[in-house]
Amino acid sequence: MKAFMVEKYGDQAGMRAAEVPDPQVGPDDVLVKIHAAGVNPLDLRIRNGDFKAFMPYRLPLVLGNDLAGEVLQVGSSVTRFAVGDEVYARPDKDSIGTFAELIAVHQDDLALKPATLSMTDAASLPLVALTAWQALVERTHVQPGQKVLIHAGAGGLGSIAVQLAKALGAHVATTASTAKVDLVRELGADVVVDYRTQAFEENLDGYDVVLDSLGGENLAKSLRVLKPGGTAISVAGPPDAAFARELGANPILRLAMSALSFKTRRSAKRHGVTYSFLFMKASGDQLRELTPLIDAGKIRPVVDRVFPFDDTLQAMEYVEKGRAKAGKVVVAMT
Known part of the structure; x- marks a missing residue:
């Protein structure tokens, strides 16, 4: 082949x-x-x-x-x-x-x-839908009325995560460029921050969950918009010890990953929030849970x-x- x-x-x-x-x-x-x-x-x-x-x-x-x-x-x-x-x-x-x-x-x-x-x-x-599901359903158990920030709402992951968060009953904010504001509103975003002209960390506050796909400074700023007890999940940020355990990594690699995320975890603790790294896992069962939402038009x-x-x-x-x-x-x- x-x-x-x-x-x-x-x-x-x-x-x-x-x-x-x-x-x-x-x-x-x-x-x-x-x-x-x-x-x-x-x-x-x-x-x-x-x-x-x-x-x-x-x-x-x-x-x-x-x-x-x-x-x-x-x-x-x-x-x-x-x-x-x-x-x-x-x-x-x-x-x-x-x-x-x-x-x-x-x-x-x-x-x-x-x-x-x-x-x-x-x-x-599959990959982006499973990532969104594992972040919003499996990890953070998003409930109706909670406030969720999805970064890069017009991207591959963001476009699905916005729709899933909305289907879960959340109040959804997202970041997008000026040209994509209408698209992310059509996908269900309640609040759109145009990152070209606005700083999301100055415009948003009191969020329960942030899903970050950019890492770096974007992740650091995301910790500031969470309310105490909130959770920032990143697919781009530094891996943590929990991820190393999932991999079955040896003790040295676990220590290395813990060190990579130390600064982020320390900052999260200062803000009274939690940081979590997500590397999505394959799951036919979760795809089967997503399929009815897709066939009903809630996720396109x-x-x-x-x-x-x-x-x-x-x-x-x-x-x-x-x-x-x-x-x-x-x-x-x-």
Whole structure:
């Protein structure tokens, strides 16, 4: 099959298209013919080697973290899926490889595709929808009436998180550029801070939850808008000891991650709030919980551009250079 491989960590020069063997299908695996795959900043970070200290992939590696497609074969222990099913998934972090014609996915990571979505739209959702769910439902248990700030509300993660927070009954604020204010209002944002002309930390106060996808100074400022007892969750900020424990990291790596987040955690403690790092996990069960919200129109995909599969490297460059105006970039097989 054809696939896009990372041969060495670094920039785009370390990637190429290649013919690779078809995946092996284990007892709990589902062989999926991929129709479309989402492109994520995570793909760039894996390609660049940002996670090699604690996620030591063996190179060469087929890249890609989102898929929608059709079941071609099921393993002997698979009970939830049958040949011909239309499915979508974010494969487990140790089993990525959606920039390919085929992939074997563990049945626990897979869900039936929302009936209302095309393959292209469905492929844009798993990673960002699961991230939003794990931040707002699993970690912070957002309740009706709570105040939630979602940064970069027009982005791939932000556009879904705004809609999910609204579906949970929250009062939702977001940051966006002037050109995207109307879009994020359509997605459900109650308050929009134009980051080009306003400082969100001076305009917002008393929030229960902040979901940060930018890190750095943006995360530091986010701690100031939380009320006492509030929580800042970042997918871009420094990893913490809890994440190291989830990975099963050795004591030295745990100490290193704890040190990386020490400044942020200390600042959070001074503000009477909590900081948490999130690296999302694959979950077919959570996708199944999200699907009714999608089919009911409470969460809709936001797709910026679709590239042909043969142009996967150009799609990654498009994302890397920040050309996407809103939502996700997808590569489609047909």
